[in-house]
Amino acid sequence: MIKPLGVNFAIRGAGMQPLPGSANVQGGVTLDLRRFIGIDIMNGFVQGGTDELWGKVYEKLDAFGLSVTGSRSAIGGIGGRALQGGLSFFSSSEGFICDNILSFEVVLASGEIINANASDNEDLWRALKGVGNNQGIVTRFDIWTFKQGLIWGGTVFYFPSSFPSQLESLVKELHKPNTSKETHLMLSIGYSFLMGNSIMCLNQLYCTQVFENPPELDPFTKVQPQIDALNIMRLHSVKDAAAEQSASGQAQVRCAYMNITVKADLGTLNAVSEIYTAELKPLKGFENVTLSLTLQPYPVSLMEQSTELRGNSLGLGATEGPLVSILLLSCWESEEYDNAVLEIMKDALDKIKVDATERNQLVPFIYMNYAFRH
Template sequence: MVRLSTIALGLLCGLSNVLGVVADTATLTDPAIDGPVAVGFPTVNITAILAEAENELGVNGTITDNLPDENYGAPGTTITARDLEKLQLRKRTFGRQVCGAIACVSLKLLFPSKTATAGSNNYNQWNNPSFWSATTYMTPTCVFRPTSVEDISLAMKIIMLTQSDFNVVGGGHSAIKGWANTEEGVLIILSGLTGINIKSGYAEVATGERWGKFFTELDKYKLMALGGRMSTVGVPGLILGGGISYLTNQLGFAADQVKNFQVVLANGWVVNANANANADLFRALKGGSSNFGIVTRIDLYTWPCPKGVYSGQLYFSDTRDYPKMFDAVYKYHTSGALTDVQTHLISAFVYAPIPGVGPMHMGAFTAFRNISASETNPGPGPALQEIVDLNPNTKAGSTLQVRPYGTQAIELGAGDVSGLRQDMRDFSVYADNQLYKDLFQIWNTTMIPKHGNKVGFMGTIAFQPITTTAVAAGIARGGNSLGLEGNTKTMAIINLTHQWVSAADDASIIASLDEVLTKSIALAKSRGLYHPYFYLNYARKQDNPIGSYGTASVNRLKAASKFYDPCRAFQCQVPGGFKIPGLSC
């Protein structure tokens, strides 16, 4: 296994020969990836930049008086674990505001067109509009919009030296305040980091991209890859949380089909993580979230899609069909999904106001089936046929059709709404027909009577299967961090998604959702059907999804964090996000 060198380990606290006048560019070469990755910035004098920033702010000596000499960590020197203690330059005695200010002024000096401070046009355009939910809006000291991995590498050196708070946003598709934003310090937005390269058997995608653009590019080559099911979702967050895909039943979570991650570590070093290079980091990133570095490019395996897919949405507006729907959903989860692994089904029950019609209950199903090259008359196949045939009127008005792979994500993403108050949460159970019906009733009788008339309110409870086939596919790719290896039967992720307009309604709606979750989990436990797993990309703030992965997985994540981020930058300087349990700051 190719791994970071001993010298590189000593540099991981953000200090190296690049922190004075930067020395010659170094390279880390991973044989499994096309060519070497260069790191280092020979023309940038970081010491001078920090001194200028401190002078501008009137806090001279906060950082620059404590820099090591420029030969620290140079090739041929020996770095020991004890040396790491010497590299704690400052203990935040100057407060978060000063830390963030020094970092932001330094970035503004180095990247004037890529760094925006409060009140500027770019700040207003880059900050809150980057986020899906109004519940996540905050006011960072500055917003940094890099356009290359080199930009991020240099920014991380500055952030580590100043000990500034920071956070990173890809697609911003979270409803949790502070999970991809910060009130003090640097917000790094990845939207300027773009690029999609189709290779033989895989595709490179920069982490500023969204799934819609990536899939549209794949469609040109009649290819598909595991990724988000909605075009508006960002690439990095979905993958780092595991990622459910239209192809999950056959090929596992989206993270299971990653060939390589390109990562900027806290000290600015750029490394690759794959099955051969830094394999412990590779596995950790497959579900371990943003706890190890900033992922700047993801290489995803691609699969032929010569005839497209058969997919679309069905809307069941007659609530008398609900009992039949749940019977069909359970049958698909425990039988159909196992016999036709190329299918996928999102089963959602929705309460929504329809313009000109009024409040409406409906079943909103998204059915998907990959078409094999030998098929002459593509259709839903036996596994999905019962769902499609539930109501002839619904079938006639559905969007089911043979189509290019990427168009399904675009269709589903077209209904996504940004800028409202949002809440997402989930829990997991073992598949059970009666439990599904009872969980729906808990949600329906708690949420709709209390909140159905509030402005902009819409609620959804969705049932999504994770089969043993999906888990086995992840194991076949070397494993992930999700801790599901022991599953012997189908489980279902129950996802609750709600939106509304007024912040004044936050407390009452959240309280009702907490009640729904508490009652639902208690019911599942009482019947022996509760599964402890929380899918990270839907989880609420207090549910500790990484802890739900189990002891073995958490221990691997701890070890990876201690090696690749020994100063705990991503645990302690990033104020939000799901952290690795048991690592203190």
């Protein structure tokens, strides 16, 4: 029996966010689940410990021509995505990561160990799909698998003059009645000391079929002018795609995520880009700082699939139409920049929220994996 002792505590798996307080607690007790690992392939699903890394899951499944709706990053643990919603290369056709959990093994506050699935403890099963670690300690996940070969994808770097046309292409694609369920799109604008502090744009694009240069991605892969030396579009395994995504992040630096959700409206997205890039100007020239705004769509097919798989606790529905997650992400090295970076990010997000609200395009949903101290 777990008794209330007035002690602050945190539950830590492999961790998905580098933010202070995300996977630990000061002046309290951290329940570290790092020993809960292991991967077993069953008939139609894979069973993984909460601290197992997605990259290892993909590595094991790739050998059998299988995959799962899992994290786009190889280095995070299963629990960090599967309890908070989670976006995947396969989300357009398969829903959120949490939608694809067949069963959770959960330690309750009483100390009892139960399974939560569609047959047993269904209310808890549905609640855990998106609620985070607030309903118990999840120690194991059973996740649906499907046949999967190589996927086409990678990165395209280009210049900010083309970003408005890319936003137009994104909105047009999301509102098509027959939009592809096999594609995954991410559009970013920002600047990095690695690129000489110049404003640059990046598309991260994937097609989950073994098909080179799919026409659905043409508006995003053929944008001109490009920085050809940095572009990588190719057929590769899910394991390699996830490893590539995690390698693009910066390790051992200070980091902050902030997020809101808006409807897929072109005027709103153009305003988001303009507000954000204008707010960055005071930070240009800061040493070892990378700042980006990333747009990640929630197509209608994603939310329809959530409903098909008996729902989750995120509160999103297909009737709202296609949505776009607005992620502000900053990485920097020096503590002296903490206040400046965070204030700029908060100010930009506040202005974006005001503008989206005035346009009646703001959606009251914050993606937990990207949430700051709202």
